[in-house]
Amino acid sequence: DPPQESIKLLDNVVFQWPHDLMAPQLLLLLDVDHEIRKERVQTRNISNNHNPWDERLNQDELLGRRIMSCMKRVNGPLEQVILNANQTQQEVLKEALDIVMNRVKQQQHMTTTACHPANDSLLSFFRANLTKTPVTLVLTGTHTAGKATLGKRVANIMRWSFDEELGDILRNEQLVAGGHRVGNGSGDDSSESWDDFIFSEEMKRDATQQKRSRVVETWHVGNVGWALLRLENTSHSCSSLKDRQEIVEKARKAIQNYQKVATILIVHLRVTLETCMTRRKLAANSERVPMKDEQTECRELHHALDDGVVELLQNDFSVLNLPTLILDNSADGDAAIDFVARSIVRFIHDHIWQSCS
Numbered sequence: 001d002p003p004q005e006s007i008k009l010l011d012n013v014v015f016q017w018p019h020d021l022m023a024p025q026l027l028l029l030l031d032v033d034h035e036i037r038k039e040r041v042q043t044r045n046i047s048n049n050h051n052p053w054d055e056r057l058n059q060d061e062l063l064g065r066r067i068m069s070c071m072k073r074v075n076g077p078l079e080q081v082i083l084n085a086n087q088t089q090q091e092v093l094k095e096a097l098d099i100v101m102n103r104v105k106q107q108q109h110m111t112t113t114a115c116h117p118a119n120d121s122l123l124s125f126f127r128a129n130l131t132k133t134p135v136t137l138v139l140t141g142t143h144t145a146g147k148a149t150l151g152k153r154v155a156n157i158m159r160w161s162f163d164e165e166l167g168d169i170l171r172n173e174q175l176v177a178g179g180h181r182v183g184n185g186s187g188d189d190s191s192e193s194w195d196d197f198i199f200s201e202e203m204k205r206d207a208t209q210q211k212r213s214r215v216v217e218t219w220h221v222g223n224v225g226w227a228l229l230r231l232e233n234t235s236h237s238c239s240s241l242k243d244r245q246e247i248v249e250k251a252r253k254a255i256q257n258y259q260k261v262a263t264i265l266i267v268h269l270r271v272t273l274e275t276c277m278t279r280r281k282l283a284a285n286s287e288r289v290p291m292k293d294e295q296t297e298c299r300e301l302h303h304a305l306d307d308g309v310v311e312l313l314q315n316d317f318s319v320l321n322l323p324t325l326i327l328d329n330s331a332d333g334d335a336a337i338d339f340v341a342r343s344i345v346r347f348i349h350d351h352i353w354q355s356c357s
Contacts, residue, residue, distance in 0.1 A: 007069050017076020022325070022343060023350065026103055027077035028096055030085035031068060034061045078346065079103070134262045135160075135213040137348065140222040141269035142305035143289055143298075144279035146329045146337070147217045150269065153341045155215040158348070163209070163216040166201055167226060177292040195227040195247070203254060210261045220251040221266065222305065224312060229304035248316045255320055265351055266324040267344050268310060273302045275330040323351050 017023045032040075034057075041054045057064050072080070081099055085092055137154065139147040148164065155162035171194075202220060209216075218226075227247050258264065271279075277298050280291075291297040313324055325347040329340050 007066060007073075010073075012073070012075060015070065015073040015075050017074065022327070023076035023078070023346075025078045025346065026100065027074065027080045028099070029068070029071050029080065029082045030092065031082050032085040034064055036086050037064070076350070078349070134209075134211060135265060135348065135352070136209070136219075136258070136262045137213075137215045137265045137267065137344070138219045138221055139215065139217050139267050139269060140219070140225070140305070140309050141329070142271065142276060143301045144276045145269040145271045145306070146340070147269060149337065150329070150341055150344065151215045151217050153337065154344050154348075157341065157345055158213070158215070161209070161212060161214045163205065163214055163219075165217040165222070166198055166205070167218065167223070170198070170201060177290040195223070195230060198223055198226075199250065199254070206254070206258055210258075213262075220254050221312065221317065222309060224248060224251045224316075225305045225309045228308065229300060232304075248312070252317060252320065255317070255322070259320065263351070264322055265348060266313060266322050267347065268313065268324065268326045269329040269340075270306055270310075270326060271328070271330045273299060276302055279332075323347075 038058060041058075072082070074080070083092055083095055083099075087095070137160075139151050141147050151164075152162050154160075199220070202223060224247055228244060231243055231247070255264065277294060280289075280294065280298065289301075310326065313322065325344070327340055327343055329336075
């Protein structure tokens with residue numbers, strides 16, 4: 001174990017909450033004196049509750065202090081509260097529950113005022129600081145993952161603009177079942193020219209949005225997932241690997257250039273294949289992406305735009321160091337949507353706060 005002073009010299013990154021795990025809103029740390037801890041250990045039934053750490057802590061009193069010093073430096077939870085654990089179990093429990101219930105009431109108040117961000121000091125802080133560096137929040141995920149629903153909700157809370165998926169806006173109105181697999185939805189085998197067109201239009205839209213914060217659906221990251229899906233369905237030569245590398249590299253350079261003018265945050269919304277198929281029973285979803293074989297094509301989309309996009313973020317785009325939050329959005333209903341929206345807002349807060357501090 002490093003000595004106490006050495007802990008102070010450790011870089012903050014050592015104590016950063018993992019980006020692939022949702023950080024808690026509240027972290028309660030129980031702080032207990034060394035002698036009281038020893039007394040409590042002695043009253044245990046050791047045969048049933050033996051913990052090798054008890055011996056280590058008994059032999060090294062400073063070890064407990066070093067552990068607490070590290071815990072206090074954990075960076076990720078919105079709030080950290082230290083409780084005096086020298087009190088009785090009932091007293092500690094009561095204090096902890098009081099703190100939690102108080103924060104729940106505060107969160108409920110935030111939810112009811114979310115439609116009026118000017119009344120929320122946290123969102124006022126965002127708007128006061130984001131003018132320096134615009135934010136582009138990208139929502140990725142498979143068909144029916146909730147990108148548009150949550151994108152509009154978060155954009156409304158943050159008072160940012162919302163950019164819909166370009167593929168939905170620009171594709172051919174004469175959609176045929178399965179047409180999304182090869183191009184603009186019309187059934188023509190035109191995936192190369194269609195995906196090049198989408199990339200070009202995305203670049204044009206990027207150029208007009210550089211000075212404002214926004215929520216954007218799919219964007220270059222998700223567009224690559226779509227392009228690779230169509231490449232798999234239309235490629236008839238051994239050049240597909242080279243084509244894949246070109247598609248990925250072109251998008252990577254576009255994202256890297258955009259990082260020079262904006263902070264890019266990625267939120268990937270995951271849903272199960274079963275959820276995707278269930279949500280497609282709604283007419284609006286089935287009409288937007290008509291299919292010949294629901295099960296086969298849903299599975300293809302899920303693989304390309306859910307698992308496939310996560311793999312892109314973790315491998316091909318990892319060099320870009322894009323802050324990424326992966327959330328499950330399989331639950332339906334207003335309460336579920338509100339919960340995911342609040343998680344996204346908290347994710348934005350965490351990274352904007354870090355960039356301003």
